[in-house]
Amino acid sequence: LVALNEVGGEPAPPGTTPQAFHARARFRAQRYPRTLAATATHDHKRGEDTRMRLLALARHPDAWDASVRALAEIGEQHRGLHAPARADEFLCYQILAALWHGADHDALPDRLWTYLQKASRESKRRTSWINPDAAYEQALERFVRGLLADDRLPGAIGPLAATLAADGYSYTLSQTVLKYTTPGVPDLYQGAELMDLSLVDPDNRRPVDYAHRRALLEAMQDLLDAPAPDPLRAWIQDGDERAKYFLTARLLRLRRAHPALFTGGDYHAVEAEGEGAEAWLAALRTHEEAALLVVVPRGPAREDVPPAVLRLPETAASAHWRCVLTGEAVEGGPALATRALPLPWAVLRAEP
Numbered sequence: 001l002v003a004l005n006e007v008g009g010e011p012a013p014p015g016t017t018p019q020a021f022h023a024r025a026r027f028r029a030q031r032y033p034r035t036l037a038a039t040a041t042h043d044h045k046r047g048e049d050t051r052m053r054l055l056a057l058a059r060h061p062d063a064w065d066a067s068v069r070a071l072a073e074i075g076e077q078h079r080g081l082h083a084p085a086r087a088d089e090f091l092c093y094q095i096l097a098a099l100w101h102g103a104d105h106d107a108l109p110d111r112l113w114t115y116l117q118k119a120s121r122e123s124k125r126r127t128s129w130i131n132p133d134a135a136y137e138q139a140l141e142r143f144v145r146g147l148l149a150d151d152r153l154p155g156a157i158g159p160l161a162a163t164l165a166a167d168g169y170s171y172t173l174s175q176t177v178l179k180y181t182t183p184g185v186p187d188l189y190q191g192a193e194l195m196d197l198s199l200v201d202p203d204n205r206r207p208v209d210y211a212h213r214r215a216l217l218e219a220m221q222d223l224l225d226a227p228a229p230d231p232l233r234a235w236i237q238d239g240d241e242r243a244k245y246f247l248t249a250r251l252l253r254l255r256r257a258h259p260a261l262f263t264g265g266d267y268h269a270v271e272a273e274g275e276g277a278e279a280w281l282a283a284l285r286t287h288e289e290a291a292l293l294v295v296v297p298r299g300p301a302r303e304d305v306p307p308a309v310l311r312l313p314e315t316a317a318s319a320h321w322r323c324v325l326t327g328e329a330v331e332g333g334p335a336l337a338t339r340a341l342p343l344p345w346a347v348l349r350a351e352p
Contacts, residue, residue, distance in 0.1 A: 002094050003054035007043050018281055022269035028183035029267035037184030040192050047198035053098040053168030063160050070156035078146030083139030088120050100161035113144045115199040167300040169239045174296040176244055177345045180251035181294045193248055195241040227327035254324055261287045276306030291316050291350035301344035310336040321348035
């Protein structure tokens with residue numbers, strides 16, 4: 001699962017428990033509240049939203065197995081005698097599954113080939129930067145371009161890629177909320193205000209259309225000033241990347257308005273109970289009289305996500321909440337049902 005193999009990451013063990021996540025967040029809040037919180041850099045191997053799509057593969061092992069078999073059957077027609085190596089071929093299929101949905105398919109052969117050439121050289125198994133194997137690389141390029149030109153490819157990769165895009169979009173929104181609300185100072189890499197479906201450099205250093213981003217930001221100014229639920233819900237329903245942009249801008253405004261809550265406050269885990277206890281992650285940020293409750297789904301935010309009850313600590317049990325993202329009031333109490341949240345991604349600020 002190549003999403004685990006990232007700069008600054010540790011491939012094993014994969015994932016972590018909510019308890020370990022909260023313990024690390026508490027430690028950061030107490031000792032390093034101004035540490036960097038980065039999800040993409042100039043040197044990442046896959047963009048932050050490409051990575052979210054790849055992580056979704058773990059939820060669909062049977063569909064992935066069937067897709068790999070179909071892709072390998074097509075790939076046999078484009079292989080050389082000894083190339084590509086199976087590891088490079090498998091890497092190719094994973095990246096293709098993550099990029100396929102919504103990609104510019106005309107640009108995909110060049111992007112994928114450039115990526116695989118660099119990946120194969122840095123793995124140093126069949127070629128390398130110091131001793132490039134021209135014959136192997138030529139065979140690898142023929143394989144990539146032949147595969148992408150094959151008429152059977154859309155049927156083999158399309159259905160799974162659409163599922164990964166939908167699940168990855170949910171993960172993107174969860175990651176965005178956590179990035180801007182958990183301990184640390186969020187770092188926003190160029191262009192990642194919108195969906196970052198890039199690969200390693202030079203792919204992740206392509207020119208960013210800032211004029212487009214400025215126009216989108218200007219268009220949502222009224223919504224940022226006075227959040228309303230309907231536009232955001234419509235974007236999320238459509239998988240629109242403007243939802244990510246709105247969450248980013250709105251939460252940055254929150255941080256600017258209440259800096260002490262994020263750099264000098266405390267972090268508390270919030271336990272979930274009930275049928276969906278394992279499906280949710282929740283935490284409370286507090287500073288003096290201020291409080292912020294953050295809730296995200298741990299998996300894709302589908303309608304069948306089982307509900308849970310969040311047990312709030314005594315200090316927050318009597319608070320009245322308002323959602324920072326939608327502007328809606330949320331009834332307080334010691335037990336908050338996830339069904340009462342305006343969205344699966346909730347950032348609730350205690351009313352003064």
